[in-house]
Amino acid sequence: MKFDRLWQACKPYLRKGRSIDLIHTRISTDFAWRLLREGAGGDTDIVIPAVMLHDIGYARIDDGDVYMKTTFPDKANAKYDTRVKERHLTxxxxxxxxxxxxxxxxxxxxxxxxxxxxxxxDLEGNKPDTTNLNRVIVSDADKLYRYTAYNLTSGMALHHRTKAQIYHFMLDRIDTWLSLEISKRIAIEELRKLPFDFWPVNEALF
Ligand SMILES: [Fe+2]
Ligand SMILES: [Fe+2]
Structure with missing residues (x-):
């Protein structure tokens, strides 16, 4: 399959980075394929490699910093530090x-x-500007991962929120985080897939 060699090359680095990087990148790549298939535009030969590689920089950051200073720490007393985020980009x-x-x-x-x-x-978590469609697609595919059950569950643990609180937070952030209309529809779809006990009955899903 096209891009298989690249994916195989990425995997050791994704295993070395944050504990979530392999599954996060795999799921975000699935979302990117879907956005491309559903007519988002963009260049497959740029978008897919960029998604596969987007968080690979965490492999080059000391474990202590990855686990204590990122948004996905495994430790309860971790402190978020934008310098770690900046380093994963460079x-x-x-x-x-x-x-x-x-x-x-x-x-x-x-x-x-x-x-x-x-x-x-960007370091403030804003959406990218719309001048580069390939980057917009990568950004949306990256952030759509947040709407999966996997991330919602770890988000609850990380931020000490209840299911209902985290669910409403995600629903509120759709327009803030996602650029493409297709991506917003997929985010709602993902929320709709959650088990009933996760969300209060909400008309926004129907
Ligand atoms: Fe990232
Ligand atoms: Fe990411």
Whole structure:
């Protein structure tokens, strides 16, 4: 399958980064394929590699910082630090370039992919501007992971929220986090898939 060599090359790094990176990246890649299939536009040869590589930089950050200073810590007393987030962008861009070159990925595509890895999120968590559709798709695919049961459950534990609180928080953030109308529909779909005990009956889902 196209991109299989790249995915195999990414996996060791995704296993080394945050505990969620392998499943997060796999699920976000699935969302990116869906957005492309459903007519979001964009260039598959840029979007798919950029999603696979977007969080690879966490592999280059010391375990102590990954676990104590990121939004997905495994420790209850972790303290979020934007410098770690910034480093996953810069280190990720360097590593992405190394990996793509080692696989002889077409030269003209490496620059645009690396640029998306370096800028896939900003430190305040704002949406990307709309000038680069490929980056918009990568950003939406990245954030759609937040709407999966896997992340909602870990979010509850991390932020000490109840199911209803985390569910309403996610519903509220759809317009803030996602750019494409298709992505917003998929986010609602994901919320609709949650078991009944997760959410109070809510008309927004129907
Ligand atoms: Fe990221
Ligand atoms: Fe991500």
């Amino acid at each position: 280190e990720g861009a360097k590593l992405a370039e190394e990996i793509l070159r080692s696989l002889d990925y077409p030269q003209g595509l490496i620059g645009p992919i690396v640029e998306i890895v370096r800028t896939h999120e």
